[in-house]
Amino acid sequence: MISMNLDRIIAVRNNKTVFRDGDRVIKVFDNDFTKADVLNEALNQALVEETGLHIPAILEVSRIDGRWAIVSEYIKGKNLAQLIADDSGKWLDVMAALHCEVASKSVPALPKLNDKLHRKICASLLPATARYDIHNRLDAMPKHASLCHGDFNPSNITVTPDGTPYILDWSHASCGDPASDAAMTCLMFMCDGQNETAGRYLRLYCEKSGTDAEHIKSWFPIMAAAASVSGMPEKRDFYNRIATESEPDVEK
Ligand SMILES: Nc1ncnc2c1ncn2[C@@H]1O[C@H](COP(=O)(O)OP(=O)(O)O)[C@@H](O)[C@H]1O
Protein backbone atom coordinates (compact mmCIF):
# COMPACT_ATOMS: atom_id res chain seq x y z
CA MET A 1 0.00 0.00 0.00
CA ILE A 2 1.31 3.44 -0.90
CA SER A 3 1.16 6.10 1.80
CA MET A 4 -2.06 8.02 2.09
CA ASN A 5 -2.71 11.49 3.36
CA LEU A 6 -5.97 11.53 5.29
CA ASP A 7 -5.93 15.22 6.27
CA ARG A 8 -8.60 16.53 3.94
CA ILE A 9 -12.06 15.26 4.81
CA ILE A 10 -14.65 15.83 2.08
CA ALA A 11 -17.62 14.01 3.59
CA VAL A 12 -18.45 12.41 6.94
CA ARG A 13 -21.28 9.92 7.42
CA ASN A 14 -22.12 8.13 10.66
CA ASN A 15 -20.29 5.01 9.51
CA LYS A 16 -17.79 6.14 6.86
CA THR A 17 -15.51 9.05 6.01
CA VAL A 18 -14.45 10.28 2.58
CA PHE A 19 -10.98 11.88 2.33
CA ARG A 20 -9.24 13.60 -0.53
CA ASP A 21 -5.57 12.94 -1.14
CA GLY A 22 -4.46 14.91 -4.19
CA ASP A 23 -6.12 13.39 -7.25
CA ARG A 24 -7.50 10.45 -5.25
CA VAL A 25 -10.50 9.97 -2.97
CA ILE A 26 -10.34 7.48 -0.10
CA LYS A 27 -13.62 6.19 1.30
CA VAL A 28 -12.91 4.61 4.68
CA PHE A 29 -15.59 2.32 6.09
CA ASP A 30 -16.28 1.68 9.78
CA ASN A 31 -16.15 -1.84 11.10
CA ASP A 32 -19.93 -2.32 10.84
CA PHE A 33 -19.30 -2.81 7.11
CA THR A 34 -18.21 -6.35 6.39
CA LYS A 35 -15.34 -7.16 4.08
CA ALA A 36 -17.95 -8.45 1.64
CA ASP A 37 -19.92 -5.14 1.76
CA VAL A 38 -16.85 -3.14 0.80
CA LEU A 39 -15.57 -5.55 -1.86
CA ASN A 40 -19.09 -5.64 -3.26
CA GLU A 41 -19.23 -1.83 -3.56
CA ALA A 42 -15.82 -1.88 -5.28
CA LEU A 43 -16.94 -4.66 -7.62
CA ASN A 44 -20.13 -2.79 -8.56
CA GLN A 45 -18.11 0.31 -9.36
CA ALA A 46 -15.57 -1.70 -11.38
CA LEU A 47 -18.37 -3.36 -13.38
CA VAL A 48 -20.05 -0.02 -14.12
CA GLU A 49 -16.70 1.45 -15.24
CA GLU A 50 -16.83 -1.00 -18.14
CA THR A 51 -19.99 0.64 -19.53
CA GLY A 52 -18.06 3.82 -20.38
CA LEU A 53 -20.34 6.00 -18.24
CA HIS A 54 -18.51 8.90 -16.58
CA ILE A 55 -17.77 7.56 -13.11
CA PRO A 56 -14.67 7.69 -10.87
CA ALA A 57 -12.26 4.86 -11.67
CA ILE A 58 -11.37 2.50 -8.81
CA LEU A 59 -7.65 2.68 -8.10
CA GLU A 60 -7.24 0.43 -5.09
CA VAL A 61 -9.03 -1.43 -2.29
CA SER A 62 -7.04 -1.23 0.88
CA ARG A 63 -6.87 -1.53 4.70
CA ILE A 64 -6.18 1.64 6.67
CA ASP A 65 -5.76 1.36 10.44
CA GLY A 66 -7.77 -1.85 10.47
CA ARG A 67 -10.57 -0.47 8.28
CA TRP A 68 -11.49 -1.23 4.71
CA ALA A 69 -11.09 1.59 2.21
CA ILE A 70 -11.87 2.14 -1.46
CA VAL A 71 -9.54 4.48 -3.33
CA SER A 72 -10.94 6.11 -6.48
CA GLU A 73 -10.12 8.90 -8.83
CA TYR A 74 -11.02 12.36 -7.44
CA ILE A 75 -13.63 14.12 -9.57
CA LYS A 76 -13.19 17.84 -9.40
CA GLY A 77 -16.38 19.81 -9.78
CA LYS A 78 -19.60 21.04 -8.25
CA ASN A 79 -22.16 18.87 -6.58
CA LEU A 80 -25.41 18.70 -8.55
CA ALA A 81 -27.43 19.45 -5.38
CA GLN A 82 -25.83 22.90 -5.28
CA LEU A 83 -26.31 23.46 -9.03
CA ILE A 84 -30.01 22.48 -8.79
CA ALA A 85 -30.46 24.90 -5.87
CA ASP A 86 -29.05 27.67 -8.12
CA ASP A 87 -30.80 26.77 -11.40
CA SER A 88 -33.21 23.87 -11.10
CA GLY A 89 -34.66 24.33 -14.61
CA LYS A 90 -31.37 23.57 -16.32
CA TRP A 91 -29.92 20.97 -13.96
CA LEU A 92 -32.99 18.80 -13.33
CA ASP A 93 -33.13 18.37 -17.08
CA VAL A 94 -29.44 17.33 -17.16
CA MET A 95 -30.08 14.91 -14.30
CA ALA A 96 -33.05 13.26 -16.05
CA ALA A 97 -31.09 12.93 -19.31
CA LEU A 98 -28.19 11.36 -17.39
CA HIS A 99 -30.59 8.93 -15.73
CA CYS A 100 -31.81 7.84 -19.18
CA GLU A 101 -28.20 7.28 -20.22
CA VAL A 102 -27.69 5.04 -17.15
CA ALA A 103 -30.88 3.14 -18.06
CA SER A 104 -29.56 2.56 -21.60
CA LYS A 105 -26.73 0.42 -20.18
CA SER A 106 -26.89 -3.19 -19.16
CA VAL A 107 -24.55 -4.85 -16.66
CA PRO A 108 -25.82 -8.41 -16.25
CA ALA A 109 -23.10 -9.30 -13.71
CA LEU A 110 -24.61 -6.91 -11.16
CA PRO A 111 -27.04 -8.26 -8.54
CA LYS A 112 -30.63 -8.61 -9.72
CA LEU A 113 -32.77 -5.73 -8.47
CA ASN A 114 -35.85 -7.86 -7.81
CA ASP A 115 -33.90 -10.35 -5.65
CA LYS A 116 -32.50 -7.49 -3.57
CA LEU A 117 -35.96 -5.94 -3.22
CA HIS A 118 -37.58 -9.21 -2.11
CA ARG A 119 -34.90 -9.56 0.59
CA LYS A 120 -35.41 -6.00 1.82
CA ILE A 121 -39.21 -6.34 1.87
CA CYS A 122 -38.76 -9.50 4.02
CA ALA A 123 -36.55 -7.51 6.39
CA SER A 124 -38.96 -4.57 6.65
CA LEU A 125 -41.09 -3.99 9.73
CA LEU A 126 -44.30 -3.65 7.69
CA PRO A 127 -47.31 -5.78 8.71
CA ALA A 128 -47.27 -9.26 7.15
CA THR A 129 -50.28 -8.51 4.93
CA ALA A 130 -48.59 -5.40 3.52
CA ARG A 131 -45.37 -7.34 2.87
CA TYR A 132 -47.36 -10.07 1.12
CA ASP A 133 -49.06 -7.51 -1.17
CA ILE A 134 -45.76 -5.83 -2.00
CA HIS A 135 -43.99 -9.12 -2.81
CA ASN A 136 -46.88 -9.92 -5.18
CA ARG A 137 -46.77 -6.49 -6.75
CA LEU A 138 -43.03 -6.93 -7.37
CA ASP A 139 -43.53 -10.36 -8.95
CA ALA A 140 -46.12 -8.88 -11.33
CA MET A 141 -43.72 -6.20 -12.64
CA PRO A 142 -42.34 -6.62 -16.16
CA LYS A 143 -38.82 -8.06 -16.27
CA HIS A 144 -35.96 -5.78 -17.33
CA ALA A 145 -32.17 -5.90 -17.04
CA SER A 146 -31.13 -2.26 -17.26
CA LEU A 147 -28.50 -0.64 -15.11
CA CYS A 148 -30.10 0.83 -11.96
CA HIS A 149 -28.03 3.08 -9.69
CA GLY A 150 -30.24 2.60 -6.62
CA ASP A 151 -29.46 5.98 -5.05
CA PHE A 152 -29.66 8.38 -7.99
CA ASN A 153 -29.97 11.71 -6.19
CA PRO A 154 -28.16 15.02 -6.77
CA SER A 155 -25.62 14.44 -3.96
CA ASN A 156 -24.24 11.51 -5.95
CA ILE A 157 -23.56 13.55 -9.10
CA THR A 158 -20.60 15.90 -9.58
CA VAL A 159 -20.35 18.19 -12.60
CA THR A 160 -16.78 18.91 -13.76
CA PRO A 161 -15.71 22.42 -14.88
CA ASP A 162 -16.20 21.41 -18.55
CA GLY A 163 -19.83 20.49 -17.76
CA THR A 164 -19.52 16.68 -17.73
CA PRO A 165 -21.67 15.04 -15.05
CA TYR A 166 -19.96 12.16 -13.17
CA ILE A 167 -22.03 9.66 -11.19
CA LEU A 168 -20.66 8.58 -7.80
CA ASP A 169 -21.63 6.03 -5.15
CA TRP A 170 -22.47 2.75 -6.90
CA SER A 171 -22.96 0.74 -3.70
CA HIS A 172 -26.62 0.04 -4.48
CA ALA A 173 -26.26 -0.71 -8.21
CA SER A 174 -28.24 -3.58 -9.69
CA CYS A 175 -29.88 -4.69 -12.92
CA GLY A 176 -33.63 -4.38 -13.26
CA ASP A 177 -36.46 -2.11 -14.39
CA PRO A 178 -35.13 1.45 -14.83
CA ALA A 179 -38.59 2.78 -13.87
CA SER A 180 -37.83 1.58 -10.33
CA ASP A 181 -34.74 3.79 -10.26
CA ALA A 182 -36.73 6.83 -11.41
CA ALA A 183 -39.34 6.01 -8.75
CA MET A 184 -36.63 5.92 -6.07
CA THR A 185 -35.31 9.32 -7.21
CA CYS A 186 -38.82 10.84 -6.93
CA LEU A 187 -39.27 9.28 -3.46
CA MET A 188 -35.93 10.71 -2.28
CA PHE A 189 -37.03 14.21 -3.35
CA MET A 190 -40.41 13.69 -1.63
CA CYS A 191 -38.77 12.38 1.55
CA ASP A 192 -36.74 15.58 1.56
CA GLY A 193 -39.94 17.68 1.36
CA GLN A 194 -39.26 18.56 -2.30
CA ASN A 195 -42.59 17.40 -3.75
CA GLU A 196 -42.66 19.92 -6.56
CA THR A 197 -39.17 18.86 -7.69
CA ALA A 198 -40.27 15.21 -7.52
CA GLY A 199 -43.21 15.98 -9.82
CA ARG A 200 -41.03 17.89 -12.26
CA TYR A 201 -38.41 15.12 -12.28
CA LEU A 202 -41.09 12.53 -12.97
CA ARG A 203 -42.39 14.50 -15.95
CA LEU A 204 -38.89 15.11 -17.34
CA TYR A 205 -37.84 11.48 -16.97
CA CYS A 206 -41.07 10.22 -18.58
CA GLU A 207 -40.70 12.62 -21.49
CA LYS A 208 -37.07 11.68 -22.16
CA SER A 209 -37.39 7.94 -21.65
CA GLY A 210 -40.87 7.45 -23.11
CA THR A 211 -41.97 5.78 -19.86
CA ASP A 212 -45.56 6.03 -18.64
CA ALA A 213 -45.73 7.99 -15.35
CA GLU A 214 -48.25 5.48 -13.97
CA HIS A 215 -45.69 2.71 -14.42
CA ILE A 216 -43.10 4.65 -12.43
CA LYS A 217 -45.65 5.39 -9.70
CA SER A 218 -46.56 1.71 -9.51
CA TRP A 219 -43.01 1.17 -8.19
CA PHE A 220 -43.50 3.64 -5.30
CA PRO A 221 -44.82 1.19 -2.66
CA ILE A 222 -42.18 -1.42 -3.56
CA MET A 223 -39.24 0.98 -3.46
CA ALA A 224 -40.60 2.62 -0.29
CA ALA A 225 -40.92 -0.76 1.44
CA ALA A 226 -37.30 -1.56 0.57
CA ALA A 227 -36.10 1.91 1.62
CA SER A 228 -37.91 1.63 4.95
CA VAL A 229 -35.35 -0.97 6.05
CA SER A 230 -32.40 1.39 6.27
CA GLY A 231 -32.14 5.02 7.16
CA MET A 232 -33.01 7.40 9.91
CA PRO A 233 -36.29 7.05 11.87
CA GLU A 234 -37.99 10.08 10.26
CA LYS A 235 -37.17 8.73 6.80
CA ARG A 236 -38.43 5.31 7.85
CA ASP A 237 -41.81 6.81 8.84
CA PHE A 238 -42.11 8.47 5.41
CA TYR A 239 -41.24 5.26 3.54
CA ASN A 240 -43.54 3.13 5.72
CA ARG A 241 -46.40 5.49 4.94
CA ILE A 242 -45.77 5.37 1.16
CA ALA A 243 -45.40 1.58 1.28
CA THR A 244 -48.85 1.16 2.81
CA GLU A 245 -50.78 3.94 1.02
CA SER A 246 -53.23 2.59 -1.53
CA GLU A 247 -52.65 5.34 -4.10
CA PRO A 248 -49.30 7.00 -3.39
CA ASP A 249 -48.73 10.04 -5.56
CA VAL A 250 -46.28 12.84 -6.09
CA GLU A 251 -47.17 16.49 -5.47
CA LYS A 252 -49.43 15.82 -2.50
N1 LIG B 1 -14.55 10.19 -6.48
C1 LIG B 1 -15.02 11.30 -5.90
N2 LIG B 1 -14.65 12.53 -6.33
C2 LIG B 1 -15.11 13.65 -5.72
N3 LIG B 1 -15.93 13.64 -4.65
C3 LIG B 1 -16.34 12.46 -4.17
C4 LIG B 1 -15.90 11.22 -4.76
N4 LIG B 1 -16.46 10.21 -4.07
C5 LIG B 1 -17.22 10.78 -3.11
N5 LIG B 1 -17.14 12.12 -3.14
C6 LIG B 1 -17.83 13.09 -2.26
O1 LIG B 1 -18.12 12.44 -1.04
C7 LIG B 1 -19.55 12.34 -0.85
C8 LIG B 1 -19.89 11.00 -0.22
O2 LIG B 1 -19.43 9.93 -1.04
P1 LIG B 1 -20.40 8.76 -1.50
O3 LIG B 1 -19.61 7.79 -2.31
O4 LIG B 1 -21.60 9.36 -2.14
O5 LIG B 1 -20.75 8.09 -0.09
P2 LIG B 1 -22.12 7.80 0.67
O6 LIG B 1 -22.39 6.37 0.45
O7 LIG B 1 -21.81 8.09 2.09
O8 LIG B 1 -23.19 8.72 0.14
C9 LIG B 1 -20.15 12.56 -2.24
O9 LIG B 1 -21.46 13.09 -2.16
C10 LIG B 1 -19.16 13.52 -2.87
O10 LIG B 1 -19.42 14.85 -2.43
Ligand SMILES: [Mg+2]
Ligand atom coordinates in the same frame (compact mmCIF):
# COMPACT_ATOMS: atom_id res chain seq x y z
MG1 LIG C 1 -23.64 9.29 -1.71
